[in-house]
Amino acid sequence: MAKNVTLSNKSLLGLRTLSAEEINLILDTATGMAEVMKRPIPRVPALNGKSIALLFYEPSTRTRTSFEMAAKMLSASTTSMAMSTSSAVKGETLIDTVKNIEVMGIDAIVIRHSASGAPALVDENVKASVINAGDGANEHPSQGLLDIYTMREKKGSLKGKKVVIVGDIAHSRVARSNIWGLTKLGAKVSVVAPPTLMPAEIEKMGVKASYDLDEEIRDADFINVLRIQLERQQKGLFPSIEEYIKFFGITAERLKKAKSDVVIMHPGPINRGVELSSEVADGPFNVILDQVANGVAVRMAIFYLLLGGQKK
Numbered sequence: 001m002a003k004n005v006t007l008s009n010k011s012l013l014g015l016r017t018l019s020a021e022e023i024n025l026i027l028d029t030a031t032g033m034a035e036v037m038k039r040p041i042p043r044v045p046a047l048n049g050k051s052i053a054l055l056f057y058e059p060s061t062r063t064r065t066s067f068e069m070a071a072k073m074l075s076a077s078t079t080s081m082a083m084s085t086s087s088a089v090k091g092e093t094l095i096d097t098v099k100n101i102e103v104m105g106i107d108a109i110v111i112r113h114s115a116s117g118a119p120a121l122v123d124e125n126v127k128a129s130v131i132n133a134g135d136g137a138n139e140h141p142s143q144g145l146l147d148i149y150t151m152r153e154k155k156g157s158l159k160g161k162k163v164v165i166v167g168d169i170a171h172s173r174v175a176r177s178n179i180w181g182l183t184k185l186g187a188k189v190s191v192v193a194p195p196t197l198m199p200a201e202i203e204k205m206g207v208k209a210s211y212d213l214d215e216e217i218r219d220a221d222f223i224n225v226l227r228i229q230l231e232r233q234q235k236g237l238f239p240s241i242e243e244y245i246k247f248f249g250i251t252a253e254r255l256k257k258a259k260s261d262v263v264i265m266h267p268g269p270i271n272r273g274v275e276l277s278s279e280v281a282d283g284p285f286n287v288i289l290d291q292v293a294n295g296v297a298v299r300m301a302i303f304y305l306l307l308g309g310q311k312k
């Protein structure tokens with residue numbers, strides 16, 4: 001299926017450490033996987049005999065389900081651990097947990113954790129491939145890849161395209177993975193947020209920081225709208241929801257200032273009526289459910305490229 005079935009690392013921890021060539025390899029492989037998904041029986045034997053563990057220490061709907069579906073479509077077996085009922089609640093360390101899982105014959109561990117760096121720590125302690133399904137405010141690489149895949153599907157090459165990322169930049173692993181990936185592929189990225197949700201040195205990542213959403217969306221090709229992550233905020237970081245909506249919410253009225261073919265994206269879950277009005281979330285500009293569907297193909301590609309060769 002893919003020409004060059006290799007990534008340089010045994011694991012996928014983030015887009016910061018991937019080259020543009022590796023990102024394109026994953027995206028191109030996902031295009032082939034999307035064809036598999038259209039078959040009457042969407043299953044290939046590529047990962048027959050491989051075992052994948054899904055360890056989600058934080059809630060998830062899209063990421064967990066699509067990793068599980070992706071594994072099954074490649075004929076791998078999956079073990080989905082409910083961390084709230086595992087021995088982690090008795091105090092077992094993360095390293096002890098993953099070492100115990102690995103000796104049962106696991107080939108890959110998909111992990112979501114509230115601590116930035118948890119997947120990297122696991123990677124250092126197991127021979128299995130580790131896939132970061134979101135670590136704290138650090139990275140969410142498979143989300144970044146599926147976002148970029150969806151952008152490429154809608155408007156072709158990302159080179160020179162303008163992407164506005166708006167919302168809770170400070171707490172967003174989705175923003176960071178988007179920024180690393182998009183800038184490597186030549187996109188122009190602007191991040192827009194209230195000052196309290198804008199990281200101090202964000203421009204060092206090669207993006208423009210702005211507080212004026214109306215100005216930034218005028219020539220945007222894509223607007224990627226982030227969720228306000230109330231669960232990661234220590235205290236109120238903006239005066240009121242009403243004020244947030246006024247300056248940073250994406251509404252149909254505000255989109256009159258954007259290009260007629262602007263594409264609206266959101267990683268989910270949506271706070272309807274906060275960062276995105278329902279009219280926009282369900283309207284003609286949005287590709288939100290396309291992103292979710294593409295997530296399965298992208299995650300199939302990740303599994304295939306990490307596990308499809310010889311056992312590491």
Ligand code: CP
Nearest residue numbers: 060061062063267268
């Ligand atoms: N986008 C995303 O990570 O969604 P879930 O939290 O439902 O996995």
